Amino acid sequence: MITMKDIIRDGHPALRKRAKEVPVPLTKEDRELLLDMLEFLENSQDPHLAEQYDLRAGVGLAAPQLNISKRMFAVLIEDDDGNEYRYGLANPKIVSHSVKKAYLTSGEGCLSVDENIPGYVPRYDKITITGIDHNGNEVKLRLRGLVSxxxxxxxxxxxxxxxxxxxxxxxxxxxxxxxxxIGDEE
Known part of the structure; x- marks a missing residue:
């Protein structure tokens, strides 16, 4: 089980390196890593488990944050309509994006950054992203707003x-x- 002790913090050189492509088809080890990252996000969003294991709540986790140089990340979040986005992706690529930007009015946080860093982080409002999911399937997602x-x-x-x-x-x-x-209420 991944805990906060496994997540490297700001200043660690691995956070500033470009991660390496993951060989496809995914190895058993890589599939398990994606599932472990998803499990961390699930546990971190469960108030009882988060307290029990001293986890900070997170909606995303990337392999480089675990000091693993692989192009893999996991996301677990709901959109405004209650649709759940639960994905572990390998070799994701943003294949298109909107001209319009979006930003969180509360700013962004990160499991690898312990202090609050205030400010607006401009992002694309809409993106289309492709990748390989934890089952080895190719996926193409069109995302907007907070999920994007x-x-x-x-x-x-x-x-x-x-x-x-x-x-x-x-x-x-x-x-x-x-x-x-995009405000806190979303």
């Missing part, structure tokens, strides 16, 4: 990019042109 933001955050980890790299250093809360603010 979460997938982009995890995708960045595969390229050695941290969420705060996108924040305007001079004015962290500068208006983002052609964008949709």
């Amino acid at each position: 933001i979460v997938f982009q955050h995890e995708y960045d980890h595969l390229n050695g990019v941290m969420f705060y790299d996108h924040i305007d250093e001079k004015d962290p809360f500068a208006p983002i042109p052609n964008s949709k603010p």
Whole structure:
């Protein structure tokens, strides 16, 4: 079982490296890693288990955050309509995106970053992403809003990019042109 002790923290060099492609078909080990990452997210969102194992709640986790240089991440989140997005993806690729941007009004957080870093993180409002799921199937997802933001955050980890790299250093809360603010209530 993955716990917070397994997650490397900001400043670790592995978080700044581009992760390596995963051989396909997926090995048993890689399938198990995707399932373990999904299990962590499920456990972290369960108040009882999160308290029992001292887990911070998360909606996404990337292999580089476990000091594993593989292009793999897991996401577990619901959209505004209550649709669950539960995916462990290998070799994800963003194949298209909107011109319009979106950002979380509360800013973003990260399981690898212990402090709160305030500021708007501009992301694409809509993306289409492809990848191989934990069962070895090719998937193509069209995502928008909060779900799109979460997938982009995890995708960045595969390229050695941290969420705060996108924040305007001079004015962290500068208006983002052609964008949709997404509030805490979503």
